[in-house]
Every structure is written in C-alpha cells, then in structure tokens.
Amino acid sequence: MGNEASYPEEICSHFSSDEIKRLSKRFKKLDLDRSGSLSVEEFVSLPELHQNPLVQRVVDVFDTDGNGEVNFKEFILGTSQFSVRGDEEEKLRFAFSIYDIDKDGYISNGELFQVLKLMVGDNLEDWQLQQLVDKTIIVLDRDGDGKISFEEFSAVVRGLDVHKKLVVIV
Amino acid sequence: MGREGSRQSGVDKGRARARLYARLGRRRRPRAGGIVRGGIGRFGASRPWATLRMERGAKEKNHQLYKPYTNGIIAKDPTSLEEEIKEIRRSGSSKALDNTPEFELSDIFYFCRKGMETIMDDEVTKRFSAEELESWNLLSRTNYNFQYISLRLTVLWGLGVLIRYCFLLPLRIALAFTGISLLVVGTTVVGYLPNGRFKEFLSKHVHLMCYRICVRALTAIITYHDRENRPRNGGICVANHTSPIDVIILASDGYYAMVGQVHGGLMGVIQRAMVKACPHVWFERSEVKDRHLVAKRLTEHVQDKSKLPILIFPEGTCINNTSVMMFKKGSFEIGATVYPVAIKYDPQFGDAFWNSSKYGMVTYLLRMMTSWAIVCSVWYLPPMTRETDEDAVQFANRVKSAIARQGGLVDLLWDGGLKREKVKDTFKEEQQKLYSKMIVGNHEDRSRS
Numbered sequence: 001m002g003n004e005a006s007y008p009e010e011i012c013s014h015f016s017s018d019e020i021k022r023l024s025k026r027f028k029k030l031d032l033d034r035s036g037s038l039s040v041e042e043f044v045s046l047p048e049l050h051q052n053p054l055v056q057r058v059v060d061v062f063d064t065d066g067n068g069e070v071n072f073k074e075f076i077l078g079t080s081q082f083s084v085r086g087d088e089e090e091k092l093r094f095a096f097s098i099y100d101i102d103k104d105g106y107i108s109n110g111e112l113f114q115v116l117k118l119m120v121g122d123n124l125e126d127w128q129l130q131q132l133v134d135k136t137i138i139v140l141d142r143d144g145d146g147k148i149s150f151e152e153f154s155a156v157v158r159g160l161d162v163h164k165k166l167v168v169i170v
Numbered sequence: 171m172g173r174e175g176s177r178q179s180g181v182d183k184g185r186a187r188a189r190l191y192a193r194l195g196r197r198r199r200p201r202a203g204g205i206v207r208g209g210i211g212r213f214g215a216s217r218p219w220a221t222l223r224m225e226r227g228a229k230e231k232n233h234q235l236y237k238p239y240t241n242g243i244i245a246k247d248p249t250s251l252e253e254e255i256k257e258i259r260r261s262g263s264s265k266a267l268d269n270t271p272e273f274e275l276s277d278i279f280y281f282c283r284k285g286m287e288t289i290m291d292d293e294v295t296k297r298f299s300a301e302e303l304e305s306w307n308l309l310s311r312t313n314y315n316f317q318y319i320s321l322r323l324t325v326l327w328g329l330g331v332l333i334r335y336c337f338l339l340p341l342r343i344a345l346a347f348t349g350i351s352l353l354v355v356g357t358t359v360v361g362y363l364p365n366g367r368f369k370e371f372l373s374k375h376v377h378l379m380c381y382r383i384c385v386r387a388l389t390a391i392i393t394y395h396d397r398e399n400r401p402r403n404g405g406i407c408v409a410n411h412t413s414p415i416d417v418i419i420l421a422s423d424g425y426y427a428m429v430g431q432v433h434g435g436l437m438g439v440i441q442r443a444m445v446k447a448c449p450h451v452w453f454e455r456s457e458v459k460d461r462h463l464v465a466k467r468l469t470e471h472v473q474d475k476s477k478l479p480i481l482i483f484p485e486g487t488c489i490n491n492t493s494v495m496m497f498k499k500g501s502f503e504i505g506a507t508v509y510p511v512a513i514k515y516d517p518q519f520g521d522a523f524w525n526s527s528k529y530g531m532v533t534y535l536l537r538m539m540t541s542w543a544i545v546c547s548v549w550y551l552p553p554m555t556r557e558t559d560e561d562a563v564q565f566a567n568r569v570k571s572a573i574a575r576q577g578g579l580v581d582l583l584w585d586g587g588l589k590r591e592k593v594k595d596t597f598k599e600e601q602q603k604l605y606s607k608m609i610v611g612n613h614e615d616r617s618r619s
Contacts, residue, residue, distance in 0.1 A: 026290065046295060047588050048288040051597035053605075054281040082286050098278050116273070119281070121602030124610055132273045132609065140275075157276050165258055165279045168286040 013080035019170045020076065027075055037069035053118050054098065061097045082168040088158070091166040096153050106147040109137055251604045255280050273609045293582060297489050298589045299528075300521050334540045342387045342539040349383035350436075354443040356380060361446025373447040374425045381422035390544040392419055399550035400424050401479035401509035404472055406501055409511040410573055411483035412491040413524040414531070415538065416513055419548065420481060427471065427478040431455060449477060465500060472506040479509065484566065485586045490523040491515050493580035494573055497566040507553045510569050512577035516545040527589070549576045 015023065032042050040059050044050045062070045062078035070078065080086065081094045099107040099115050112133045120129065140152050259274050356376035363369040385392070401407040401424060409416060420426065428450045432441060441452055451471055457463050471477050484497035491514065502508065515522040520541025524534050538544065551572055556565040567583075574581035 029295075030289075043289070045592070046288055046292045047584060047593040047597070048292050048294060049285060050593045050595075051601050052281055052285045052288070053598055053602055054278060055285055058282060058285050079286065079289070082283075095276075095278060095282070098282065099275070115278070119277070119602065120606035120609070121599055123603050123606035128610065136273060136275070153275065160258065160276050160279075162276075162279070165276075166283055168283065168290055170290055 013076050014083035014085040015076065015080060015170065019083075022170055023076060023079060024072065027072055035069075037067075037071040038075065039069045053121065054115075057098045057101075057115065057118065060101075061094065079168070079170070082166055084167055084169065086163070086167075088163040091162050092154050092157060093150070094166065095157065095162070096150050099148075099153075106145075106149055107153065108147045109133055112136065112148075251280065251601065252608055255605075255608060277605075277609075293493075293580070294584045294588055297493050297495065297582070297586075299490060299525060300523050301490050301492050301517055330542075334542070338389070339536075339540050342389065345383060345387035346535075346539070349380050349387055350440065352383065353377070353380035354440060357443045357447035361443075370448070376447065377425060377444075378422065381418055384418050385422045388415065388418070388538055388544050389542075390415070390419060390546065392423075392545075393547045394423055395547065395549045396552075397423075397550060399509065399552050401426070401511075401550075401553075402507075403477060403479060404475045405479045405507040405509050405553065406468075406472065406504065407479050407481045407509045407511055408484050408497070408501060408569060408573075409481075409513055410491075410494045410577065410579065411485045411488055412513065412515060413488055413522045413534070413538075415522055415544065416483065417481065419513065419546065420511065423548070425478055426481040427451060429453075429468070429480055429482055451480065461500060465504060468501065469504050472504055487586040487589055488524045488526060489586055490525075491517075491579070493582050494570050494577075495582050495584055495586040497570045499562040499566050502556065502566045502569070503562040505556065507555050508565075508569055509553050510551040510573050512549040512551065512573045512579075514547050514549075514577040514579070516547075519543045519545045522546070547577075551576055 013020070027038070030038055030042055030046075032045065038059075040056060043055055043059055049055050059070060062074050064074055064077070081090050096107070097103065099111055101111045101114060113129060116129050116133060117126075137146065137148060140148050140156055142152055142155075143149075255277055258276050258279050353376070356379075357373065360369060360373045360376055363372065407420070407424075407426060409420065417428070421428075425448075427448065428444070430441075430452060432438065432452045432454055441450070444450055445452060449471070451467055453464065453467075468480060471480060480501075482501045484501055485495050486498050489495050520538065520543060522538065522544055529537065554565075554569055554572070556562070560568070571581050573579070
C-alpha cells in the first residue's frame, strides 16, 4: 500500500492530511481482498451502494487509467472532486464524465441512452427511452452536431448550485 | 484542541475524577432513561484522563491524533428520491415548475451524491464490527487509533492488564463454573419433582439464582428501568441483540422461556437440563427452516396462559449496539402481546458485541471476562399489540422504532443478515422503478405521441 505519510505531497487534492487519513482508513476497509485497489465487487459489497444504479459509472470515472480497479491515488483524486473546497468547474466536469462513457468530450445519443437505461432499468421500453434521449439532444444541442459538448452541458446545468449539490463531507 | 482551553477548571476536576475511576474500574451511575450516547460516555464535559493525556502527547510530538466521529444520533430528514431530484431541478431557478419536465441532465446528481456518501461512510457495514470509541478505556482491544504516547500511560495500561488477567479473570471463571454447574444440577434435580406449584417455585428460583451468579461472573452492572412493564405470562419479550450475554442479563431479572436451536456440547447439556425444570422451546436444526412449524409451536406456547413469556431476539444476529436492524416478522405474526425491551451497553468499560466472524464463543467469553466490567441499561417498554390495520411487518417496525428511541440507537431498515449475505438486487430495481415513474409519469399525460 505504500507509505501513507508521503501521500499528501504526491497527490494534490483538496483534502487536509486529517481527511486523507480518514480516507485511507476507509479505503483499507473497503479493500476486502487487500489487493491495494478497489474493484467494482468491493464497492458493491456495501448494501447501500448496491442499490445505486450509477455505481458502475462512478467507478469508471474514478478509474482514470482504465484498468478496471480504483487504486488509492485514483480514490483520493476522485473523491477530491466532491470535496467542500472543490470548485464548480471540477464538479461539472465530473457530472459530464458520468455521461461521457468513451471520454471523447461529447455526450452522444448512444451514451445518453445507456446512462438513462442504467437509471431506469427494465421499467421503460427502449423506444420510450429513445424518445426522451432524442428530445433532450434536440433541445440542448446548439451547434447542431447531434452531440452535447461540455459547453452546452454547462449552459444547462450551471445555474443549479452544483457546487452545493455535489458535495460530500469526509 | 481549543476545547481544552475553554473549560480549564471543569477539565481538571473531571481529569482527577476520571483518573480515579479509570484506576478503580468503577463508574458513575447512569441517568435513568434519556438518550444514551455511545463513545462519549457519561463523564460529561471532561473526557477520561487517558485520552486527554494522549492528545497532549500527540500535540507535543506534533502529529495528528486521528479520532473517529462521535456516534451521536444525527437524525436525517427522510427524503424520498422524488423529492430530492425535484429539489435539484428546482434550485437555481426562482420560477416554480408548473409542468415537470420529463428528464433533466441534472438527475444524475442525486445518485452520484448518494453513492459518494455511501462510499465515505455507509450505515450498514459499520454495524457489524465493534464500535469505535472516541476515548480510550485502557483496553488495548479497543485501541484502534492511539499509539504509544508516554511511559506513564503504558505503565497504567500494564497495571490494568495485570489486574484484569491475574486477579479478575480467575475469580470470574470460578464464579461462572459455579453458576453453570448449579444450573445443570439444580434444574435436573427439580425435574424429578412432580409437576405442580412447588416445582414451578423451585424452578424459578434455581434459574434466577444461577443467572445471577453468572451475572456476577461477568461483573455485569445492570440498571433496570421501568420494571413495572416486565413481561407477563402469555406474552413475547423482544429485545435488540448484541451478544449472547443479553440472555443472561434479561433472565436474571425475570423468568422466561427460551427459544433456540438445539446445540451440541456444553450448550446442549445445559439446554437438556433446563427443559426438564420448565418448558423451554428448543428446535432441532431441521425444524428451524420450517417457518410454519416454528410459528405453530410458538403460538401453542403463547396461548397457554400458564406458560412463561418467550424471549426472542428478532434481529436474528448480533449487531454492535449502535443501531437496531430489521426485525424478522415471524414473532410478530403470532398475535400475542409484545413486550419490547431495549438493552444498551456502556462501551467505556468493555465492548460486549460478539463479532462471530472474528471470534468464537470461548474467545468471546474470555474477552468479556477480562474487560473491566459490563455495564448496561435495560429499559422495559410498555406492552404493544398489533393494531387491526397493521400487518406484521409494520408492527415489527413500530416495535423496533420504540426500542431504538428508548435505547438511543439508530433505527435502520436493513437486514442484519447482510452481515453474511449479499444484498438482493430488488433494492436496485426499486430505485430504478421510482426514478422511471418520475420521468414517465408525465409522458403518459401527453396527448401527442
């Protein structure tokens, strides 16, 4: 797992060393097989997280190097985006990347559909979902390229006090 | 550490008192009733000397002393998925939404935040391990976060170990041995008597005496509240479950019929002896699975007014005494009067929680006997019966809330069985269903396709 004392300097996050200690304790507790990184199964072993339909997306966003698991550095950087001291831009980027599955900087029709599908499960027909997706894209797509860019996303979402909504106390 | 400076005289007095108590292993009388806070204990504004000493030592050495959050009860307003998402959509714009839009990009905020909150600290898994205390009670087993600070403290701790293991432990083992053998011998002897008032009288007193000896063996200091509400014949006594010791604690103050599985070994011997003197309800392993059989036997027992009240722990497993988890509805379907009992242990003197995945029964008992003491409060709540418009689950939840409120515990809807099993997918499907109702509800109103 490495020497914890060196982490605050290596990883620049919004956390105080006290908070990082707490997070590292939590990380160790979640890491059931002591592999040094958290897999989706380990996240989902928390009953309240198991019932969250977006857990897979959140883990993917945390997993910046794409190896399917979240190591300690990714954990700290990921949760730092939810810190009280984080700025609005950071949080908007996080929300955007939940939708942007292939990380190309645009939310395509297919990606929006997939995320919506995660949230509703089998309770809606595909065509109903597709209607919702098409409608959203038509309304929000200013430059007519059929996808939603980060600027178009922020224009809609910026006014919603997101820096208060996407905040978690460590 | 600004708190220390502002209450100097109180802290000094408190420190001296706490030092004395820590050395003697005694405690102040707890307040009767009221909310009990785990962790801070009943020393009021001053924290025990050991912790203060550590904090001072940490400050001198200039490193942070990590402290877990207090387990105080912070009641969150229960808001539903729909309310929270509407709140997110509404914020930032002053106009009221007259026709709720179907889907907003901001809806993911709700799930993301909930997910992150759970990753930081979830309500369920922390109930299955011992409670983390804010102040140290000189037992190394509860020492999660404190490191070596000073020689004086270590010496004190060493002295504590000596006293506990060499002086208290042999005494307690001797008492326990006496208590159990008396129970077995006594109940067997009583069993030979013909059925009648005399046999019942003797049986009751043999049981009570032996349980009281066992209570002394554990040095359990118990405060019973509201004893006028004690369970009567033909009723069912339900309580929150923290450890097997709960049984001894309750049975030393009242005469109950136990319910449980037949065990082998020493437990089996005790069970067979006990049932000779008075009718306890022991189930074979195979019968436990058959819920109807269990319900039938319990109903028969309860309907016979001459039989003793049944003692049941509806959580089904041991929880760490900071919360009450889901009550299994089986005992609430029978239709008898339910007598709820709340049991709250004081963690300052010993941690009573049995983490069965970590410790076996013998190790657990040894740990109990080498703590300072087991201090707990027992509240007998007024009896409850099922209302006509309630079903068993609602009734169980009502009883659970009453127990949680009295004992100062967090009331959770999660199943204690999650200690060993994975949560079912139905919870996620429920959330998905709720959300899709939100975005489709208006969809159906639309006249054009």
